[in-house]
Amino acid sequence: MTTLNLTINGQKHGPIEVRDDLSMNDFLREMLGMTGTKFGCGAAQCLSCAVIIDNPDGTSYTTPTCVVPAANFDGKAIRTVEGHAKDGELSALQRAFIDHFAFQCGYCTAGFLNEGQVLLELLAREPVARDQLETVIADALDGHLCRCTGYIKYHQAVRDVILADSKRYLTANK
Ligand code: FES
Ligand code: FES
Numbered sequence: 001m002t003t004l005n006l007t008i009n010g011q012k013h014g015p016i017e018v019r020d021d022l023s024m025n026d027f028l029r030e031m032l033g034m035t036g037t038k039f040g041c042g043a044a045q046c047l048s049c050a051v052i053i054d055n056p057d058g059t060s061y062t063t064p065t066c067v068v069p070a071a072n073f074d075g076k077a078i079r080t081v082e083g084h085a086k087d088g089e090l091s092a093l094q095r096a097f098i099d100h101f102a103f104q105c106g107y108c109t110a111g112f113l114n115e116g117q118v119l120l121e122l123l124a125r126e127p128v129a130r131d132q133l134e135t136v137i138a139d140a141l142d143g144h145l146c147r148c149t150g151y152i153k154y155h156q157a158v159r160d161v162i163l164a165d166s167k168r169y170l171t172a173n174k
Pocket of ligand 2: 102103104105106107108109145146147148149150
């Protein structure tokens, strides 16, 4: 057993005793009732289960939860799909996903949303030129599988959010 303390969407959880073989996905879904994080392939191949890990230095990255023990998240700060809307207001990325009809069944959406959010925050710190943007978005979303094949619409939605605030996300030369 491991005693788990972690922060999820800004709220502290723990101490909670978990089995060492309990996956993070089961911890979120079964123990905390946070079912926005999905379980797809169960083999670290589709990223429908991805959540954001926030580093102390302000950087962040996504990680699958299906094959990673909850115990590995002890002491970490993470964000899940439940944390994107603030005070009942959807984030710009959530709104863009809806505006573009980017998802159908929605099973992959939390993973795409978390990945897109990490990209937005990266570009806010390290803007890129406009002519690099398509590649940067494609590289960021690469690895997320959508069985309903919403890839292009997800890509377009992320691009629209970036172009709507280009001074923030893009360098001035393009
Ligand atoms: S369910 Fe975790 S990567 Fe597919
Ligand atoms: S919207 Fe169905 S898997 Fe992506």
